[in-house]
Amino acid sequence: MSTRTVPTPQDLREAPKVLLHDHLDGGLRPSTVIDLADETGYGGLPTTDVGELSRWFVAAADSGSLETYLETFAHTCGVMQTEEALARVAAECVEDLADDGVVYAEVRYAPELFVERGLSLDAVVEAVQDGFERGRKNAAERGKQIRVGTLLCAMRQHARALEIAELTVRYRDQGVVGFDIAGPEAGYPPTRNLDAFEYIRTSNAHFTIHAGEAFGLASIWEAIQHCGAERLGHGVRIVDDITTGTDGAELGRLAAYVRDRRIPLELCPSSNVQTGAVGSIGEHPVGMLAKLRFRVTVNTDNRLMSDCTVSSEFAALVDAFGFDWADVRWCTINAMKSAFIGFDERLDIIDNVIKPWYAARV
Structure with missing residues (x-):
C-alpha cells in the first residue's frame, strides 16, 4: 500500500474522476471563443487577446451575484450559434475532460x-452529440477513455420546459x-415547470x-417534494437546515430527508464562491456535508468562468479540508452511483475503472 495519502495536483489529474455538473457553454477554451x-x-x-479574455471571464464571474455571473454566457452562447461551432465546442469539451482524468x-x-441564427432544437442536439462522439474518439486515440452523457x-x-x-x-x-432546469432561481421556482417534470x-x-x-431551502424543498428531483444541482443551501454546536450537528427535517434518501448534491465549490453562495472555499459546507455523509459529489459548473477543472476542485478541498485519497474515492463513487446511465454501466465503471485505480492509494 502506498504511504502517500495526501493527493498532489498531478496525482489528482491522473486519478479517474466523475463529473455530473458541467455546462457546455461554460467550458469553452478562450482561444476557441x-x-x-x-x-x-x-x-x-x-x-481578442487569449490571456486577457481568460482573465476577463473569471473577473466578470467574480461578482458575488448569480445574475451577474450568468451574464458572461452572452459571449459563449453568442459564438455557438452554428452546427460547426457547437460540434467543435462539444468535441473540445470531451478532450479537455479526458485530459483531466474524467472517465x-x-x-x-x-x-x-x-x-x-435559425437552428432547430433537434439540429442543436444532433450537432452537440456529433461533437461529443468526435471528442471521445480523439481522446481514445490518445489513450484516454471517457463516457459522456448529455443533460438538456x-x-x-x-416557457419552453x-x-x-x-x-x-x-x-x-x-x-x-x-433533463434539468437552469437560470436564475429567485422569482422562478421549479414548480413553474411541473408539467415538464411530470x-x-x-x-x-x-x-x-x-x-x-x-x-434557500424553499427552492430545495420544492425541487424534491413537489417536482420529484432525483439530484440537486448545487444544493449548497441545505446547510441552512443544519445547526452546529459543541455537541455536533443537528439536522432539520429537510436536511435529514435529503441525507436519508441519499439525494445527490452536485456541489460546485469555486462557482459557489463566485456567485456569493459562500464566502470562500474554506467556508464552503462541502467539508461538513462530507463528514455528515450526505451524498456529496464534486463538480466544476463552468470551467471557463471559474478557471477550474475537477482536479483543481479536489485540490482545493485537499488544501481547505484535508481531503485524502479515501475522500476523493468516496466522492467519485458517489458521483458514479448517481449518474443517469444504466445500472450495469455504472457498476462496470466503478468496479473496473475507479476501484482498481484507488485500491493502491487508500
Missing part, C-alpha cells in the same frame, strides 16, 4: 440558447441521459434541478 467569434461574425467580445461526465446545456436544460425564466423535456425523451437513445417521470426518464444555489 476568439476563433468562433471571428468565424461567425460575433463582435461582442471585450478583447464519466454528464455535460449539460440549454438547446433554446443556440437557435438565434430548460431555462427557468422562459415541456418542449425541452420532450426533446430529452426524443434523444434519450442517442446519448441524452437526462412528462419526464411518466416517460421513465431522469432529471436533476438547479436548486439551493442562490436561493
Whole structure:
C-alpha cells in the first residue's frame, strides 16, 4: 500500500474522476471563443487577446451575484450559434475532460440558447452529440477513455420546459441521459415547470434541478417534494437546515430527508464562491456535508468562468479540508452511483475503472 495519502495536483489529474455538473457553454477554451467569434461574425467580445479574455471571464464571474455571473454566457452562447461551432465546442469539451482524468461526465446545456441564427432544437442536439462522439474518439486515440452523457436544460425564466423535456425523451437513445432546469432561481421556482417534470417521470426518464444555489431551502424543498428531483444541482443551501454546536450537528427535517434518501448534491465549490453562495472555499459546507455523509459529489459548473477543472476542485478541498485519497474515492463513487446511465454501466465503471485505480492509494 502506498504511504502517500495526501493527493498532489498531478496525482489528482491522473486519478479517474466523475463529473455530473458541467455546462457546455461554460467550458469553452478562450482561444476557441476568439476563433468562433471571428468565424461567425460575433463582435461582442471585450478583447481578442487569449490571456486577457481568460482573465476577463473569471473577473466578470467574480461578482458575488448569480445574475451577474450568468451574464458572461452572452459571449459563449453568442459564438455557438452554428452546427460547426457547437460540434467543435462539444468535441473540445470531451478532450479537455479526458485530459483531466474524467472517465464519466454528464455535460449539460440549454438547446433554446443556440437557435438565434435559425437552428432547430433537434439540429442543436444532433450537432452537440456529433461533437461529443468526435471528442471521445480523439481522446481514445490518445489513450484516454471517457463516457459522456448529455443533460438538456430548460431555462427557468422562459416557457419552453415541456418542449425541452420532450426533446430529452426524443434523444434519450442517442446519448441524452437526462433533463434539468437552469437560470436564475429567485422569482422562478421549479414548480413553474411541473408539467415538464411530470412528462419526464411518466416517460421513465431522469432529471436533476438547479436548486439551493442562490436561493434557500424553499427552492430545495420544492425541487424534491413537489417536482420529484432525483439530484440537486448545487444544493449548497441545505446547510441552512443544519445547526452546529459543541455537541455536533443537528439536522432539520429537510436536511435529514435529503441525507436519508441519499439525494445527490452536485456541489460546485469555486462557482459557489463566485456567485456569493459562500464566502470562500474554506467556508464552503462541502467539508461538513462530507463528514455528515450526505451524498456529496464534486463538480466544476463552468470551467471557463471559474478557471477550474475537477482536479483543481479536489485540490482545493485537499488544501481547505484535508481531503485524502479515501475522500476523493468516496466522492467519485458517489458521483458514479448517481449518474443517469444504466445500472450495469455504472457498476462496470466503478468496479473496473475507479476501484482498481484507488485500491493502491487508500
